[in-house]
Amino acid sequence: MLLLGLDIGSSSVKAALVDAKSGATLGSVFSPETEMEMQAPHPGWAEQHPEIWWEHVCKALQMLLHTTRANPSEIAAIGISYQMHGLVTLDAAGQPVRPAIIWCDSRAVSIGDAAFRDLGESYCLKHYLNGPGNFTASKLKWVKENEPENYARIRHFMLPGDYIAFRLTSEACTTVTGLSEGILWDFAENKVADELLNYYGIERDVIPGIAANFENQGRLTQTAADALGLRPGVPVTYRAGDQPNNALALNVLRPGEIAATGGTSGVVYGVVDQLVSDAQNRVNSFAHVNHRVKIPRIGVLLCINGSGIQYSWMRRQMAQDGISYAAMEQLAATTPVGSDGLCIIPFGNGAERMLGNQNIGAQIANLHFNRHNRAHFYRAALEGIAFSFVYGMKILRSLGLELSIIRVGNDNLFQSDIFSSTIAELLGCRIEMIETTGAVGAAIASGVGIGLWADPGEGLGAQQRVKIYEPENKTGPYSNAYEQWANYLKKAI
DSSP states (O other): OEEEEEEEOSSOEEEEEEETTTOOEEEEEEEOSSOOOOBOSSTTOOEEOHHHHHHHHHHHHHHHHHHHOOOGGGEEEEEEEEOTTOBEEEOTTSOBSSOEEOTTOOTTHHHHHHHHHHHOHHHHHHHHSSOOTTSHHHHHHHHHHHOHHHHTTOSEEEOHHHHHHHHHHSOOEEEHHHHHHTTOEETTTTEEOHHHHHHHTOOGGGSOEEEOSBSOOOBOOHHHHHHHTOOTTOBEEEEEEHHHHHHHHTTOOSTTEEEEEESSSEEEEEEESSOOOOTTOSSEEEEOTTOOSSSOOEEEEEEESSSHHHHHHHHHHTSOTTOOHHHHHHHHTTSOTTGGGOEEEOOOSSOBGGGTTBOOOOEEESOOTTTOOHHHHHHHHHHHHHHHHHHHHHHHHHTTOOOOEEEEESSSGGGOHHHHHHHHHHHTOEEEEEEOOHHHHHHHHHHHHTTSOSSHHHHTTTOEEEEEEOOOSOHHHHHHHHHHHHHHHHHHO
């Protein structure tokens, strides 16, 4: 028995096959080889046609079946992960009304800000755990205001993963997790956010039916099966946004657990057992994949723009030609914790949400020409990014997250011993590096929907731990370096 996972990103579509019995990943592919096209008709806009996602789902499946030589008839369930916060609009015939407005489009910021003021900040935080912001509901309001002829044609609106599930099954539905990420779920009353819909003048019936994350959400139609090379009738039994799904893939399901990634930008996603919000809007809170009314599981999402992009910039602009990240790490390790006083503030990739949306730029502090060299710069860069993660996780702690463990993938800054050890020491927390992907997580989660496991954690037991970082209680030098960095940051903001 095989499980299929799809991960619908804005850059590519990934697909993975998992053996249900052993939990082993049989293969993983992505399409296209270059990034999918994104349109920006105006500054701040970002659109993709939903059809391009389906095109690459088909191509990825063909590649996956070819490379694994798997028998398509053995695929028992399909799980979907997808780019969050997007807006797909469908007409009565199930055709897209207009291109999808995706996660990084900023056209609806002012609409969400006005709703936050008019509905009341305390009301929004109590009921939605967030301000309406630039999320899906506000994007739909933008269509209503600016494209009334298109809005009039809308039968349903969906999130990107809902659309792919619709193409697979012809069933129009979404999830509470998805509605919460669009700021369309009222946690206080456990229902669709009618007050926000009424404020925006959006009809309730444009929201499709609501399914659970782990259940039969429809079966593969003959048309979809023919396009994919699969048998009809395979159930779609799981869907979730990419960040909750990445957390699931890392077995982050319980309060106190954190999933983190240190790519171009950094993401910290922690699970709590209560409805939490941040009055300063430094983080966002959404229903996690295993959220229940009586057993709340809320994912608190923190984004750090100044992350891996800073280190990749340093490699391109300041390092010697051709040097690898591994070689930079070796040089950085020749300098002491704290980089001999050199501090780098990494926030040079735009406004930082956790700093009150300030754009303070990257900064270098306490540089001495007769003492510091490239090795100090490499270490200070890694430490500066690690300190920014610690700064963010302290925000999560202030919101009630009792940090117990951090789980990360084997494909980003956490591969650096300096980076990971710095975080582990300062937080007194174990870091586990796991070999997995979002598509693999979605595949495993689909097994819950067909009754293979009662809980997704059971299906994640076969995950390979690549490395473990344990705090060694050598906090002195790390704490001193962090305090110096935090003092420079305080002056900058």
